[in-house]
Amino acid sequence: MPTSTHVPVLLEETIEALSVQPGGRYIDCTLGGGGHAAAILERSSPGGQLLGIDADPEAIRAARKRLGAYRSSSLLVNRNFVDLQATCIKYDFFPVHGILFDLGLSSLQLNGDGRGFSFQHDAALDMRFNPEQEITAADIVNKYSEDDLDHLIRKYGEEGFSHWIARRIVKERPIETTLQLAQVVEQAIGRRRGRIHPATKTFQALRIAVNQELEHLEAALRQATELLGSEGRLVVISYHSLEDRIVKKFMQRESRDCICPPGVPACVCGHRARLRLVNKRVITPSRPEIKFNPRSRSAKLRVAARIFEPDGYHGSSGEPDMLYTTEAFGWRKPALLEKIRMVFLAA
Numbered sequence: 001m002p003t004s005t006h007v008p009v010l011l012e013e014t015i016e017a018l019s020v021q022p023g024g025r026y027i028d029c030t031l032g033g034g035g036h037a038a039a040i041l042e043r044s045s046p047g048g049q050l051l052g053i054d055a056d057p058e059a060i061r062a063a064r065k066r067l068g069a070y071r072s073s074s075l076l077v078n079r080n081f082v083d084l085q086a087t088c089i090k091y092d093f094f095p096v097h098g099i100l101f102d103l104g105l106s107s108l109q110l111n112g113d114g115r116g117f118s119f120q121h122d123a124a125l126d127m128r129f130n131p132e133q134e135i136t137a138a139d140i141v142n143k144y145s146e147d148d149l150d151h152l153i154r155k156y157g158e159e160g161f162s163h164w165i166a167r168r169i170v171k172e173r174p175i176e177t178t179l180q181l182a183q184v185v186e187q188a189i190g191r192r193r194g195r196i197h198p199a200t201k202t203f204q205a206l207r208i209a210v211n212q213e214l215e216h217l218e219a220a221l222r223q224a225t226e227l228l229g230s231e232g233r234l235v236v237i238s239y240h241s242l243e244d245r246i247v248k249k250f251m252q253r254e255s256r257d258c259i260c261p262p263g264v265p266a267c268v269c270g271h272r273a274r275l276r277l278v279n280k281r282v283i284t285p286s287r288p289e290i291k292f293n294p295r296s297r298s299a300k301l302r303v304a305a306r307i308f309e310p311d312g313y314h315g316s317s318g319e320p321d322m323l324y325t326t327e328a329f330g331w332r333k334p335a336l337l338e339k340i341r342m343v344f345l346a347a
Contacts, residue, residue: 008035009104009296010237013283015039017235017303018098023047025096027088027227029081029220030054032106034063040100041070049073051093055080055129055211059106080130082216085223095229101220101236103213103243104299117207119182119199125175127203127210137206138176146170156214157205158241161189165202178203204240214242221250225274228306234275237301244282244300251275251304278303 008014014036018026020043028037031054041050052067052074054060060078067074079087081101088094105117115126116137125138144152149166153159168188175181185199208214224234234251238244253259254275258267283301290297 007293007295008033008039009102009293009299010283010285010289010301011036011039013301014100014102014235014237015043017278017283017301018100018233020044020048020098024098025049025051025093027051027084027093027096027099027224028053028102029084029099029224030102031063031076032059032102032104034066036100036102037063037074038067038070040098041067041073045073047073049093050075051088051091051096052076053079053081053084053087056106057130062106078130080216081220082212084220085227088227094227096227096232097229098233098235099224099228101217101224103217103237104239104295105207116178117203119178119197119203122177122179124177125181125206127207129211133210135210137210140206140209141169141181142174142176152209153202153205155205156208156242157201157203159201159205164188208242214246217243217246218250221247225254225306230306230308232306233278234304234306235301237299239298239300244302247302248282251277251302255304272309273307275304276307278305 018040020026020040022044023046024044026040026044026048028040028050031037031052034052037050037052041048044050050070050073052060052063054063054076055078057078060076064076067076075091075093077087077091088096114123115128116123117127125136125141127137128135140149140152146166146169149169150162153165154162159165165185165188168184169175169181172180172184172187175184181202182197182199185202189198191198221234221236228234236247238247255273255277257271257273258269259271260267260269279302283303285293285296285299
């Protein structure tokens with residue numbers, strides 16, 4: 001299989017988890033090469049619509065070519081999913097039947113596009129999804145203190161040798177390219193043991209820090225929940241424990257009526273469940289898929305469905321849920337939409 005081929009991970013499992021139906025509206029928050037998006041549009045035809053979002057302008061360009069046959073039923077937006085709710089308000093795209101987050105890097109980013117996501121190709125230490133961001137991986141590597149590098153690599157890479165790596169980086173600076181950095185990490189902790197390159201966790205940590213991935217994920221999950229109609233599906237594919245932990249905790253918390261700490265005699269939080277767990281156990285790729293696409297081996301898929309209280313209220317504020325008054329399997333009400341738009345404009 002050519003390395004440039006974009007292979008969507010857990011494709012059939014994702015379509016099933018989203019419960020894609022003809023005429024439905026869906027959001028792909030991490031458009032990438034457009035593999036999942038193309039399958040969603042095919043299954044939701046006739047009448048289906050898709051909003052595709054990606055922080056990477058190159059991904060938008062690639063997906064636009066792949067989805068050319070669905071030009072009239074898809075809208076592709078170059079924006080970070082941390083702005084999910086604002087994007088949906090701008091384009092009048094809510095409530096929706098399903099929202100997908102595929103948190104892995106796309107083949108476009110991994111296969112030597114010159115931005116330094118992978119140490120398999122020599123490139124500048126950039127790692128920005130959006131080239132308009134200010135901070136790059138080179139800025140972190142060459143300007144952060146040894147203590148800050150140690151903390152970052154340990155926190156975002158879960159790297160047990162972070163102290164030695166940080167010390168070696170500071171000693172060898174300036175470091176400008178991916179191969180330079182990979183060699184420095186090897187010098188710090190030794191060569192490859194098994195199939196995992198010793199620089200893998202360090203590169204992961206830098207990419208997460210540059211793009212604020214974990215902070216943006218938490219914010220986006222909250223927004224996604226608000227945008228789903230009744231029984232709309234939230235589907236997330238993660239690739240490392242930090243992401244999966246955030247997704248798992250979020251779905252578990254939002255599927256409970258009370259989130260008070262253990263030992264509290266009576267509920268004081270006022271929290272009400274907004275999600276229902278669809279798969280109690282995480283979904284992982286089959287052996288044939290892993291053999292065909294080794295990059296899928298660490299993927300974990302979690303699914304939850306949006307629920308509403310019978311009286312149309314949720315949460316501790318006692319305010320009516322704006323999306324409850326619209327049907328998930330029908331079009332929005334223009335009058336309600338205009339009220340919501342006015343609220344956002346006044347904020």
